[in-house]
Amino acid sequence: MIKKFIDKKVLIVIRHLSLQETIDLCDILLENDFNFVEVSFSDDGADKILEGLKNRFGEKICLGAGTIFQEENYRKALNCGADYVLSPGLSFKIAELSKKDGITYIPGVYTSTDVQNALEMGFDFLKLYPADLNLLRSYRGPFPKVKFMPFxxxxxxxxxxxxxxxxxxxxxxxxxxxxxxxxxxxxxxLSKRIANLKKLIGGINGSMY
Incomplete structure (x- = not known):
């Protein structure tokens, strides 16, 4: 799963959209070969959106559940078919549950202590939230093997x-x-924006360290 993330480079975060709006968006994403989508559980009814997308697109889209730091939402996400879960910070409880259930968990980090704690727990693909370009650059020194995904x-x-x-x-x-x-x-x-992102990423693939 992590390798697929890194190959695709982009995760699209769904928040405050209806199911139909989300379906319209996913149709365009798939046309441009973007297939990683997160449904944020900060929204009421996020489980219904995730379930609806899963029923509509099946394995065509890798669907994640975001803003997961409560066990109740974690269970809802898995029951709706989430392929992976993310949280805004490092949740020890979700980390424990994800290992038990064998589902990919992407914890959020910001401080160096967050990063160290995540590494000690066996996680090295981390959500850098909030995104900070200077912080990302500075972390390349002490944490060269960590794979960061800024949000x-x-x-x-x-x-x-x-x-x-x-x-x-x-x-x-x-x-x-x-x-x-x-x-x-x-x-x-919307299609122009997505196509432009695809073009930008395509221009640097193979040249990144």
Whole structure:
């Protein structure tokens, strides 16, 4: 699973969207070979969105459940078919449950202590939240083997900077999972954004360290 993340480079974060808006978005993502999607459980009814996507797309999309740090939501996510779970911080409880259940867990980190704790627990693919370009660069020294995935504020304007700074992948939210564009069905503009991301990533694949 982690290798697939790194190959694809982008995880799209779904928040505050209806099921139909999410389906419309996923159709465009798949057309551009993006198939990693996270449904944030900060939204009420996130389990229904995840379940609906799973029923619609099956294995075509690698579906994750985000903002998971409570066991209740963790259980809901697994029952709805989540392929992996993420949390904004390092949750010792979710880490323990994920190991027991054999599901990929991507904990969030920000401080060096967070990173060390995650490594001690056996996790080296980490969500850097909130995203911080300077922090990412500084962590390459003491944590050269950690695979960081920055989240928060990533767009076409800075994605290359993050990847060139050593990010293994990035999480992108409202720039792509955009409520305004989807609610008025401006799918052409959304398609342009997604296609541009694909072009940007394609221009640097093979040249990153």
């Amino acid at each position: 928060g504020g990533v767009t076409d304007q800075n994605i290359i900077s993050y990847l060139n700074a050593g990010a293994s992948a990035v999480g992108i939210g409202s720039y792509i999972a955009n409520k305004e564009l989807l609610s008025k069905r401006d799918l052409a503009q």
